[in-house]
Amino acid sequence: MEKTHNILAVSAIIILAIVSMVIATQPEQQSKTGIFVIHPKSAEAGDHAKKLATVRHEFKSGKFTAVVPEERLNQLSTLAELEPVPLYHVSGAQANTKRQASASRTCTPTAQTPWGVSRVNGGNGGAGVKVALLDTGVYTNHFDLKNKIADCKDFTKGLMIKNGCSDNNGHGTHVAGTIAANTGSDGKGIIGVAPQASLLAYKVCGNDGSCWSDDIAAAIEYAADHGANVLSMSLGGDTTVSIMRDAVDYATARNVLVIAAAGNDGPGDGTIDYPGALANVVAVAATDSTDSIAAFSSRGINYDTTPYSVEERDVEFAAPGVSIESTWNDGCYRKISGTSMATPHVSGLAASLWQGTASATRTLLQEKAKAGTDIGRAGDDPDAGFGMPVK
Numbered sequence: 362m363e364k365t366h367n368i369l370a371v372s373a374i375i376i377l378a379i380v381s382m383v384i385a386t387q388p389e390q391q392s393k394t395g396i397f398v399i400h401p402k403s404a405e406a407g408d409h410a411k412k413l414a415t416v417r418h419e420f421k422s423g424k425f426t427a428v429v430p431e432e433r434l435n436q437l438s439t440l441a442e443l444e445p446v447p448l449y450h451v452s453g454a455q456a457n458t459k460r461q462a463s464a465s466r467t468c469t470p471t472a473q474t475p476w477g478v479s480r481v482n483g484g485n486g487g488a489g490v491k492v493a494l495l496d497t498g499v500y501t502n503h504f505d506l507k508n509k510i511a512d513c514k515d516f517t518k519g520l521m522i523k524n525g526c527s528d529n530n531g532h533g534t535h536v537a538g539t540i541a542a543n544t545g546s547d548g549k550g551i552i553g554v555a556p557q558a559s560l561l562a563y564k565v566c567g568n569d570g571s572c573w574s575d576d577i578a579a580a581i582e583y584a585a586d587h588g589a590n591v592l593s594m595s596l597g598g599d600t601t602v603s604i605m606r607d608a609v610d611y612a613t614a615r616n617v618l619v620i621a622a623a624g625n626d627g628p629g630d631g632t633i634d635y636p637g638a639l640a641n642v643v644a645v646a647a648t649d650s651t652d653s654i655a656a657f658s659s660r661g662i663n664y665d666t667t668p669y670s671v672e673e674r675d676v677e678f679a680a681p682g683v684s685i686e687s688t689w690n691d692g693c694y695r696k697i698s699g700t701s702m703a704t705p706h707v708s709g710l711a712a713s714l715w716q717g718t719a720s721a722t723r724t725l726l727q728e729k730a731k732a733g734t735d736i737g738r739a740g741d742d743p744d745a746g747f748g749m750p751v752k
């Protein structure tokens with residue numbers, strides 16, 4: 362008996378020792394450099410701080426983001442408030458498809474009007490309305506999109522905003538099609554929710570679908586200064602950051618209706634992602650073709666807040682987001698799922714129903730959703746918010 366105890370005790374010590382060794386030999390979790398929001402304590406401190414780090418973006422508020430080497434962190438923190446920049450991700454499947462150019466149409470969709478477009482408005486309108494699309498870029502030569510792209514910029518290359526928005530992922534091209542595809546010059550392609558709207562295609566995500574939140578915030582401020590009416594973001598993450606709130610406030614004050622995916626972290630309540638979770642960003646959940654909420658769709662906290670009043674972390678709307686067919690970056694079409702696919706249905710409908718101001722358009726969408734089928738749980742709920750806005 363005593364021997365057994367000894368063996369057990371020795372075994373426990375050996376196991377503990379092995380566990381300690383394994384923990385000790387794990388590579389350090391934090392990298393040697395990080396990306397931070399830098400909020401200088403004075404103009405002079407800001408000038409000094411910029412010499413200690415590689416500036417990525419400058420913001421209207423006077424804050425900037427930079428890559429900071431670890432050994433400079435202490436010195437920088439005497440000059441400025443530092444805040445880590447979160448990495449977000451697109452809210453839908455992606456497949457890293459290589460782009461291909463094609464001079465003639467090589468593909469046709471399985472249905473020219475996808476089920477989601479039929480559900481929302483059948484695909485019409487949007488003339489004169491500009492929708493900024495912040496994503497992995499857009500394949501601008503797709504037959505059904507080639508006359509839709511009013512601007513094409515890349516925010517992922519640092520301080521200087523570059524021309525070009527090539528999509529080597531496919532996700533951005535898919536979202537673009539749901540907003541504004543126009544069946545192409547031959548009329549044989551697919552139709553989006555607002556086929557007459559024009560797109561400002563802003564690349565803020567890399568080919569792997571990950572997106573630095575400072576690239577996103579910079580693109581939001583740029584869109585607000587360059588005539589965007591609606592701003593659509595099929596992306597998000599678990600945390601927010603001051604520059605995201607600042608940029609959304611800036612765009613909202615300039616009459617831009619900002620719309621984002623609820624996220625794909627469902628079905629638990631409170632799983633909603635930022636920036637959709639911000640009160641002045643419209644958060645969109647995903648439904649299937651029977652108007653049921655997708656299990657993956659992130660939920661809000663609507664039952665803990667005031668009904669039919671949008672507060673932080675509330676879901677606002679539900680829209681089609683399961684097996685959605687749209688344009689792909691190989692010149693063809695794909696069916697994919699996600700709140701990424703739901704978001705452009707609401708962005709397109711906002712363009713199609715544009716009321717001249719962002720707030721009047723948002724109110725109209727809310728009225729239409731409230732008047733329609735009660736989707737998800739009863740009333741304004743964490744699954745679907747006000748419900749599904751349809752024309």
Ligand SMILES: [Ca+2]
Nearest residue numbers: 637638639642
């Ligand atoms: Ca929101």
Ligand SMILES: [Ca+2]
Nearest residue numbers: 666667670672
């Ligand atoms: Ca509420």
Ligand SMILES: [Ca+2]
Nearest residue numbers: 736738739740
């Ligand atoms: Ca409901």
